[in-house]
Amino acid sequence: MLNINSTRLTQRLDELGRIGADEGGGVTRLTFSNADKEGRDLLVRWMRELGLTVQIDRVGNIFGTRRGETDQQPIMFGSHIDSVKAAGKLDGCYGVLAALECIETLNEQNVQTKRPLVVAAFTNEEGVRFTPGMLGSAVYVGDLSVDDAWNLRGFDGSRFGDEIQHVGYDGTMEPGAIQPFAYLELHIEQGPLLDLKRVPIGAVDAVVGITWLEVTVSGAANHAGTTPMDMRHDAGLAAAKIVTHLREIATRLGGHQRATCGMIQFLPNAINVIPSKAVFTVDIRNSDGEDLKRAEAMLVEFVQKVEAEDGVSIEVRALEHVLPVQFHPMVIEAVEKSAREMGLNQIRMVSGAGHDAQLMAHKFPSAMIFVPSREGISHSPKEFTPPDDLANGANVLLNAVMELASHE
């Protein structure tokens, strides 16, 4: 088994992490910002130093190709290097720089692979400056057109097409031009499971589907003192019942079902007035598309019960629907085999967050490898994974890629 150089991986993570670093210990490299350009330049320099052929596509996705013994479809592996505001150093960057480290290890050991290898860094995965997130991979698989991407407006009013030209990453390669045999993405879990179970490797076999709903309850504002309890149409109470019921839905469905109310607002929001209106959001996720629909149906059924009980009217509006994605057995098994041969404990798991791999999976056999995130913390300067866990993940990646690259 080949082993990567953990020190070198950590050094690269630290060096890229210094670009866009802020005083609070966080990193901010929003898509096509000056910091993002600087990070991209560093990545491209590293790719060239390792002998990779660099190609940039029309939405700024970066690909570094290492020649194989054949011209068969390559194995692509990577992630993204853009960040949220005040992020940690690992989210995305770890997958890209571990891929570079795999290349450097192969170069050092003078190992050739049958299929070519492609290190990938996708544009605007975080979706902080431009919505939607996972934009680069969405364009890559044809879910979004280049023109539509270029016409997007950022939260700061800037246009994607202007900003990509500003940083000089408006490449000429047609998105999708490299058709990988398999895509593999290594990432920190951004959840607590591996850390809690003290398991170093997660073989990710699915990404949850997400339904975002906005629920608006309309009742009647009345005096909190003079209105008898049985004459109320309390929008706040109705909302509280539904929010409480979300937990019940998740418990009843079990498995990977999640249900969360993250935002709420009452109107008129006065201490002595029964709320006339309550607006709140619902985030439900499941790796099983049928269960996700079931959860939404259970919610709607309960909403109707509350409408009747409380004399309020309730509108449920879908804000977003993302279908769950099942990864490819060939790629998942390559990960599992690699971890097994390295003697590392592993579990199969589901990703609760979105990743470029779920878009790539629309077209190419894909999977992911997760390593522990301490306390599940991510999108924060407190994001942390011990160097040994980072090395384990990179080694599993390297050997899984080797396995896939040897495929007929």
Add this chain to the structure above:
Amino acid sequence: MLNINSTRLTQRLDELGRIGADEGGGVTRLTFSNADKEGRDLLVRWMRELGLTVQIDRVGNIFGTRRGETDQQPIMFGSHIDSVKAAGKLDGCYGVLAALECIETLNEQNVQTKRPLVVAAFTNEEGVRFTPGMLGSAVYVGDLSVDDAWNLRGFDGSRFGDEIQHVGYDGTMEPGAIQPFAYLELHIEQGPLLDLKRVPIGAVDAVVGITWLEVTVSGAANHAGTTPMDMRHDAGLAAAKIVTHLREIATRLGGHQRATCGMIQFLPNAINVIPSKAVFTVDIRNSDGEDLKRAEAMLVEFVQKVEAEDGVSIEVRALEHVLPVQFHPMVIEAVEKSAREMGLNQIRMVSGAGHDAQLMAHKFPSAMIFVPSREGISHSPKEFTPPDDLANGANVLLNAVMELASHE
């Protein structure tokens, strides 16, 4: 039985209602505003035209005294003429102008009473410009000192003492100098009960006590997708459980128990983040002080249960405690006798809102008369009571005052 002149009462309500009227059909006469001064001037002119001796006390309470056959303690009756923003014409004004109408009826009929009669208009009942509300009556019974009242700052930064001098209502009479034998206040219900039951008269025997609480739930912010349900410390869910339980508390205690959550806020308030914090208010009211304490204890008990179940910590902070007030049997019975003799249906009821009578009751035998408010709407230009109901209330007031004034 004496009968007041309904047309004259309505005319006076309309005339006072034009002062501070806005384009939306509402009335705004905040304490010591120019409109309040104009309203006070009109009231004082009317008092003088009816032969009353006008006295202004040091916090601007206005008293108009009609001589009795004896110098025994007088019967005081009235309310307030300040308003909330965009108020109706009736809240407060009805009680004062009905009292004037009683005086005019007695004058016309040349009726003398054994005890003197005093029409009262208290300062800053609404508490919109200066907190606390019911300020004039609180000073009158010695619950608040004149100095403390003068040093209050309004929401606009103005000082009570400056503003009272500005409008020239800084009188010389010592608050409490007139010691009434009884105080009686006629008011629209500001709740839906009389309107719904189609009963013209409510003999109010108590005012609810009020407890205002602020509940702060502290949990942990985590990713809505990656955090398993059983590893959450969801402050929003805990808040929703407690808000739902408020209704349960009110139902279990029954009677006049009210429980309301009017305000809520989640932090960080993001669609895909489990709330780390939830802050909400609780308004609980009961005319029975023991039941009010019981409701608070039931809430605290449930809060502790939720803390244990949900792994959150919860702080309950009292914002306000107002004790319930029981009115005086002598005054309540005078109201009931008057309504009975006028052939008007009546019920005993509790006031769910605060009134000057509840402060006056701290020192003097007091009670209130309620008339219907259409759909319970108040503090709104839509506030409405039919003229016949207004006349009925004024007649019950007149005859109850006559009864009390004849008391030994």
